[in-house]
Amino acid sequence: MGHKVFAVETGSIADQLGIRPGDELIKMNGDRVIDWVDYQALSSQEKMNVTFLQNGEEVEYEFEKDDYEPLGITFDNDMLGGIRNCANKCMFCFVDQLPSGCRETMRVKDDDWRLSLMMGNYVTLTNVSDNELDRIIKRQATPLYISVHAMDPELRVKLLGSENAGKLPFQLIKLAEGGIQFHAQCVLCPGLNDGEALIETIESLMDLAPSCLSLALVPVGLTGHRNGLDKIRPYTKEEAKKVLEIAQKYRKIALRELDTRFVFPSDEFYLIAGEEIPSDSEYEDYAQIDNGVGLVRSLIEEYEYAYSELAPKYKKTGRELRSVTIATGQSAQPILKKLMDDHPITSLNIKVIAIKNRFFGETVTVAGLVVGNDLISQLKTQKTDAILITECMLRSEKDRFLDDVTLEDASRALGKPIVPVGRTGEELLNALIRQAKV
Numbered sequence: 001m002g003h004k005v006f007a008v009e010t011g012s013i014a015d016q017l018g019i020r021p022g023d024e025l026i027k028m029n030g031d032r033v034i035d036w037v038d039y040q041a042l043s044s045q046e047k048m049n050v051t052f053l054q055n056g057e058e059v060e061y062e063f064e065k066d067d068y069e070p071l072g073i074t075f076d077n078d079m080l081g082g083i084r085n086c087a088n089k090c091m092f093c094f095v096d097q098l099p100s101g102c103r104e105t106m107r108v109k110d111d112d113w114r115l116s117l118m119m120g121n122y123v124t125l126t127n128v129s130d131n132e133l134d135r136i137i138k139r140q141a142t143p144l145y146i147s148v149h150a151m152d153p154e155l156r157v158k159l160l161g162s163e164n165a166g167k168l169p170f171q172l173i174k175l176a177e178g179g180i181q182f183h184a185q186c187v188l189c190p191g192l193n194d195g196e197a198l199i200e201t202i203e204s205l206m207d208l209a210p211s212c213l214s215l216a217l218v219p220v221g222l223t224g225h226r227n228g229l230d231k232i233r234p235y236t237k238e239e240a241k242k243v244l245e246i247a248q249k250y251r252k253i254a255l256r257e258l259d260t261r262f263v264f265p266s267d268e269f270y271l272i273a274g275e276e277i278p279s280d281s282e283y284e285d286y287a288q289i290d291n292g293v294g295l296v297r298s299l300i301e302e303y304e305y306a307y308s309e310l311a312p313k314y315k316k317t318g319r320e321l322r323s324v325t326i327a328t329g330q331s332a333q334p335i336l337k338k339l340m341d342d343h344p345i346t347s348l349n350i351k352v353i354a355i356k357n358r359f360f361g362e363t364v365t366v367a368g369l370v371v372g373n374d375l376i377s378q379l380k381t382q383k384t385d386a387i388l389i390t391e392c393m394l395r396s397e398k399d400r401f402l403d404d405v406t407l408e409d410a411s412r413a414l415g416k417p418i419v420p421v422g423r424t425g426e427e428l429l430n431a432l433i434r435q436a437k438v
Contacts, residue, residue: 004024012072012112017050017061019073024053024427034135036079037114041139044068073156086111087127089161090189092189097223099359103395103404113144117227120290122147122185125171126164133171137178143213144182146172150193151204159193169204176211185216189232198243199240202250202263210256216288217247217265219272224361234363240273260284263370266292271331292366295423296335302425307343314433320349325384326433327375329367331356348436353382359403368392372405375415384416386435387430391420 001023025033028042029049042046050061050071051336065071072214086109095109113128113136117123122145128136136144146168150156154165175182184205188194191202198217205212219235226232235243247263254262261282270277280301283294307315328336333354340350357364357377359371379387391398398420400406411418423430 002011003039005052005240006076007074009072009074013063013065016073016187019052019071020054025050025073025075026053026058027051033079035081037117037135037139039079039139043071050196069406078360078408080112080114082110083108083110084108086124086422087162088124088165091159091161091192091371092187092222092232094223096376097227097360099223099225101359101403103400105395106402116140116146117228120145122291124160124163124165125168126160133174137175137180140179142180142182146182147183148172148184148201148205148215149186150197151201152197155193155197159189160274164366172205172208172212173406175264176208181211181213182407183213183214183287185288186217187220187381188235188243189220190235192232194239194243194246198246199250202246205259206254206262209260209262214260214287216293217243217263217269217290219243219266219268222361222363224363229349235269235272239272240269241275243269244247244273244275245359264288264293265294266295268292268331268416270296275421277335278435292401295383296332299423299425299428300335300339302427303339303343304425306426306429308420309389310429311420311432314346314436315344316346317344317359319347321347321367322386322438323349323351323384323434324386324388324432325379325382326350326352327355327370327372327379328352328390330356330365331431332367345436348432349383350432351384353379369402371403372401372407373403374412375401375418376405379414385420387414387416388421388431388435389418391422394420 005019005021005023005025007021008019025032029045031038031042033039034040043069043394046064046067048063049422052059095107098106111123111127113123113125116123124147138302148168149159151167151169155163156168157163186193186198186201188198201217205215220232222234223231239374247265250263251261254260263286267277277296279298286294286298289298328334333352337352339354355370355374356362357369358374360369370393393401394407406416419431421428
């Protein structure tokens with residue numbers, strides 16, 4: 001079974017060869033094309049031998065092209081053959097803690113190394129066979145993003161609820177020897193994979209550098225819907241401090257020995273511990289920002305720089321003609337409030353309101369998990385002209401919250417416009433300036 005051609009770009013290599021919609025791609029340079037990864041790797045070569053199924057017959061084409069020159073083909077599917085689902089039963093799985101009423105797409109548990117390559121999704125590798133691991137190396141599918149959690153095989157089996165979880169140290173060594181680089185993460189649970197177990201994990205991963213590029217430390221996310229699940233509690237302030245102490249020790253060692261700090265605790269660990277967020281330079285290239293590592297510092301740096309470039313007429317204090325509310329999670333509220341207080345905008349009265357997460361449970365304090373109904377119930381008496389939210393609260397189409405409430409419905413219920421804002425500091429400032437101009 002091949003991959004059916006949906007369209008061919010006029011004047012492209014495929015067009016010149018006579019490839020037409022409906023033809024099926026079978027092989028490239030002797031290899032059967034399994035998925036998008038195979039296609040990308042094989043089509044990048046200069047000398048090509050390509051087999052198509054045309055009118056029921058296999059036809060071979062040999063040609064040369066420039067390195068990485070596209071063939072000009074669009075296929076009628078994503079060439080993935082379906083997303084590979086998670087086979088684990090993790091003690092801390094967030095999907096298992098979802099309340100009723102969530103958007104159904106949140107309940108999908110994917111664990112597909114191809115999405116790790118394409119989109120930066122974290123994967124556990126427990127559903128990757130030895131043959132598939134060889135294919136990762138053969139195709140040089142790098143970098144990957146790997147959920148390590150613990151390098152001790154027995155502990156990892158316990159955490160992930162899968163016997164295959166214990167294979168990870170051998171898988172990582174094989175990937176490293178095969179030229180594959182990866183970023184790692186550990187979701188830490190108090191008393192389970194922190195302390196001595198965390199030290200072992202950090203040291204083992206540092207031994208795999210530079211194949212292992214970085215390690216993010218993230219506190220376990222717990223909702224108020226854990227009936228029947230393993231007993232795990234959130235981090236206390238003192239426990240978070242101990243994690244940061246271990247991280248800091250190895251950050252110093254890594255900077256000296258590897259020329260990178262290597263270990264990057266998430267913003268949430270600093271907020272729980274009541275510690276100052278590290279400086280901009282300490283996040284290096286912000287490689288783990290999508291994992292909540294450096295989001296706060298990045299926002300502050302970008303906002304302050306953009307504000308410094310702002311025309312003086314927008315920086316005056318005095319009469320406030322318009323009120324704007326920034327609705328956010330409890331973790332970010334103090335940071336955003338200080339940022340707004342320190343950087344006034346002409347004619348705007350800016351309030352930063354922390355939304356308690358009653359949908360997932362009040363232990364969930366991040367802005368990205370604030371839902372529509374919580375916004376409605378907690379802002380219905382708020383006197384304001386507009387409400388700004390981070391677009392992270394919405395699905396990719398930017399029209400629906402995680403509890404399936406639409407942006408339009410929430411705005412109608414509050415009788416005020418709700419304005420989604422990008423996650424950068426510059427985007428936040430620009431959104432506020434637009435409100436000042438209304």
